[in-house]
Amino acid sequence: MTETLGFDTRAVHAGSAPDPATGARQVPIYQTTAYVFRDADQAARLFGLQEVGYIYSRLTNPTISALQARVADLEGGAGAVCCSSGHAAQIMALFPLMAPGKNIVVSTRLYGGTVTQFSQTIKRFGWSAKFVDLDDLEAVRGAIDDNTQAIFCESISNPGGYLTDIPAIAAIADAAGLPLIVDNTLATPYLCRPIEMGATLVVHSLTKYMTGNGTVTGGAVVDSGRFDWSASGRFPSLSEPEPAYHGLKFQEALGPMAFTFHGIAIGLRDLGMTMNPQGAHYTLLGIETLGLRMPKHVANAQKIAEWLETDPRVSSVSYGGLASSPRAEVAARVYPKGAGALFTFSLTGGYDAAVKLVDNLKLFSHVANLGDARSLAIHSASTTHSQLTDAQKIAAGAGPDVVRLSIGIEDADDLIADLDQALAAASD
Template sequence: MNPKEEKAAAPKFGFETRMIHAGAQPEPVTGARQTPIHQNTSYVFHDAEHAASLFNLQTFGFIYSRLTNPTVAVLEERIASLEDGRGSTCCASGHAAQLLAFFALMEPGDSFIASNRLYGGSITQFGKTFKKFDWRVKFVDVDDPQNVRDALSPDCKAIFVESLANPGGVVSDLEALSNIAKEAGIPLIVDNTMATPYLCRPIEWGADLVVHSTTKFLSGNGTSLGGCVVDSGNFDWAQNDKFPGLAAPEPAYHGLNFYETFGDMAFTTHAHAIGLRDLGSTMAPMNAFQTILGCETLALRMERHCENARKVAEFLEAHPAVAWVSCAALPSSPYHALAQKYLPKGAGAVFTFGVKGGYEAGTKVVENCEIFSHLANIGDARSLILHPASTTHRQLSEEQQQAAGAGPDVIRLSIGLETLEDLIADLDQAISNP
């Protein structure tokens, strides 16, 4: 039985069952039910032959925790299961996940297409730091798929979007973008951080790779940095000559061809054996443990996040001092129909709004809040507030800020799990006391 047949034959448990059980078994020595924190650097080989087979990638197992770790491996299997992926690779942060994703695909001089509506740090990473690798990005407005088609070129290796964009709650048309990527013979990479696999599973809509900042909703408690790249296992890396890292002989492993050898596990194996080996962006076992705990309550938390966010957005939309609200949960949003298609369980917990009076009035609201914490994060159990133009999107030009939905008057909210009436009261007093 090949791996894909094996996967298909396995029973398909419900999402909530998998968010608690996927990847984990009772610890065999002590019987501990919760996954232990394997705070360990290296692992004993059975003998010389076993060691050689591990280093030759002939046997899967644990060598050194920069590459693989038992606690991290449980989280990897769990996230892959929740995303309906073939495998995944956890790493130190969401930015590390993006670097790992492109590291397997890109050669010097290559380009990729990215939405111009992304987290500001991603725009900076793609537009500035990636230049040092001679990787070039073309930012386009993906609301019109023709813009993506027009940006394609022979050296283009991927299309990158956020399923639910940070900060403005923009919803990407994943199915349309997947069709373009397939026609071009390149993967569609989707950042699913804001939506989480509970609200949206991009692989079902044709995404080839899914990235996460696990720091956010998957962890859910503001304690643990992390990232993850999930491979759908569906992309044919040998369909053209664009991806020699995955479908050509690898000198570091005596000419091994990852796709020929590992098939639908090629990307995940490469991400561990070469990506983590050489970039060293390893997830800490303690952070993996904290994120495993977060995953156990993901569905329950996202339901409350979404319910609170929708009602807060409705309150703000009706407030006389509020100029506008950008939230896909609202029927007034231009992305409401896409949210109904791709995020039927809820449009997420992060959205933006602007108060009348612009920049100065907006900063006053941020400073006046008492329950909302003023900090640069999302996905916490606590409600958070931020002025993106002066923080997360500060490095961008004003034109880029406007395109990303982070103009000077924009306030970003990440709605938490507190009592709804308390959140509304806090925002009301903050807006009403300029």
């Protein structure tokens, strides 16, 4: 799909065409495990990566392929691999890059589950992560060593809504010959296109704004197709002969699609983090309205954050769209369409008031999700970030007095009224 078409047009049409067998206009749900080969020669070519096609739905499926093409198109990438969740996407992104003894440099401002994944879980693979404040560019440079394989950040962080200066971090990654991986879940390609700013890979939890209706989980890894995986010798999985495919060198044979094909042919084959076709179908439907939903999400968040900032029961609001925000300059330069719709605020009454507020909300739903059409709230310190140390919670923007809001597409005045009555109850 050519990028001369507008965003909303591509959100509806990219990756899809009338079904050649039936003429069905919407992408069908191909609920099948396997696909009949034309003959033995075609089967051999498919298994040898000499022909592109469908073998088995752990690897490829037409419904999921349509979603991959659409997400890649919207992000401006060469290709994409969809998988079972956002957490799966993070492992899928790292898998071709890492080896025992290798490390990644990551932001201190990350979703709590990601902090745990990077500080604990990846150790089981022999990998490690160095957590750095990305505002300190010298610290980012200083954390890179001979075993560093990538830099990882979120475009807009969960829960604090911190806005990353992607061009600045991309410049550091480029100078070090490293890929920059950006989790673009909260911004979506509507608000931010990290590849245009120098990112190598973009990951998504499609569960959130991309689907937008809280129905399914899913993840995606989008490759820019611009990184030379053979330049430094750091990435042998992509540059050196692959034994499972008779010595095929992915970069040499597949060029800009090397990372994407590796993600399918090895990542999905061996890790098995497969998305289901019905989930892909729901996400395709959600993406069709992404360009309609995101402006409403952002406008509501802006109005509610400005209202909260003036309330004496609130000690602070962490939203990059506020004129008072320390990220205001980054917001204007990197996120001109808006600072997203997820943010936090702190209550003057501390932990007890924060918990009481969540318990008294009526229109906001108290759930462990975000990016829904419905407005959501949670006390991160006791839930999504509870596995972290107190210092890690504060660094991530999830202190004990903090409530996280995911602002939906309802009428903003109704949401403000709900917050007002909950704040009154929390102040009693």
